[in-house]
Amino acid sequence: MRFLLVEDSDELAQAVASGLALEGHAVDRAATLGEADDYLESAPYDLILLDISLPDGDGRDFLTRQRRAGASTPVIMMTASASVTDRVATLDQGADDYITKPFDFAELQARCRAVLRRQSGVADSRRHFSGFTFDALGATVTVGDEVRELRARELRLLEILLSRPGQTYSKPHLIDRLFSFDEEVSDNAIEVYIGRLRRKLEGSGARLETLRGVGYRLIPE
Template sequence: MRFLLVEDHEDLGRSVQERLRLEGHAVDLAPTLAEAQEFQAAASYDLILLDIMLPDGDGRQFLASQRSAGNQTPVIVMTARAAVSDRVGTLDMGADDYITKPFDYAELEARCRAILRRRGGVADSRHRHADIVFDPLGGTIDVNGEVRELRSRELRLLEVFLGAPGRILSKEHLCDRLFSFSEPVTDNAIEVYVGRLRKKLTGSRLRIDTMRGLGYRLTET
């Protein structure tokens, strides 16, 4: 998944970014609303983590503008304001969740997972695709009764393919879903992760075809 983190406190922003990257997410960090808008113009996001008090404005105005423009990307507001009226007002403006600073990183990660599950309308995290059972929260796939663990980016890559079965996905698109703008990406990075994922899918009916000059496609045999 790709997240947009809007936070002006450098240490907190970097810490949250690194924690979420360890979960396999691509995270772009914007310390101002202006930079957040620039990121949004260049990429699409699965979740926005939004501070309220920012150097160039109020995050709630950013949230309101998102909703008025019809952007329904889930938003978790992060703020030091703990008053009930602040929480209620922010949720009424269209936030999907609210977490008060200081917070535990594990709680933030759990809230992110819950929001993404609700967005997909899924109560049980496990999904069946062809002859595999994919558990994104557990980080595993079950292939004919054999449970195989997925590394973080293998897991995110499989999510991208399962979200677009049969479609040709370019290397550029896959890079956009797996890496943030600040992460260095080598030319063969996607080839490496596709190769690893293919090995994890060995023995199943799912395969990843290379479409020369175009990208990759998930198919079922």
């Protein structure tokens, strides 16, 4: 998944971005609301982590503008306020969740997973499809009685493909979803991850199909 992190503290931003990258997420970091606007004009995001107090304005005003413009990207507000009134107001303005600073990274991970599950309409971290079970929380694919571990980017790629089985995803689209602007991506990076994922799905009733010159899709065998 691709996240936009809007946070002016270098120390906190680096810690959050590094932790999310280890999970296979692509993270772009904006230190101001102006930078956040630029990023949003350049790429689609699956989730925005938004600080309230930023050098050029209030994150809540930014959120209100986004919602009034029709943007539906999930937003988790990061706030130093423990006031119930402030937290309720943040949710009423269109935030999908909030987390109070200082926070434990494990809690942020859990809140990100919960918001993304709600966004996709999936309540459970496990998904059954054509002869295999995908466990996003456990980072595994189970085929028959065999549990196969997924590396971080394999997991994120399977999440994307499983979000709409049968839909074709182009290579540029997958690159946008899996890699941040700061990462150097080779031309065959997606092909490498597709190949790895195919091996993890061997023996199931699913097929990861390549449509030459078009993209990739996950379909029943």
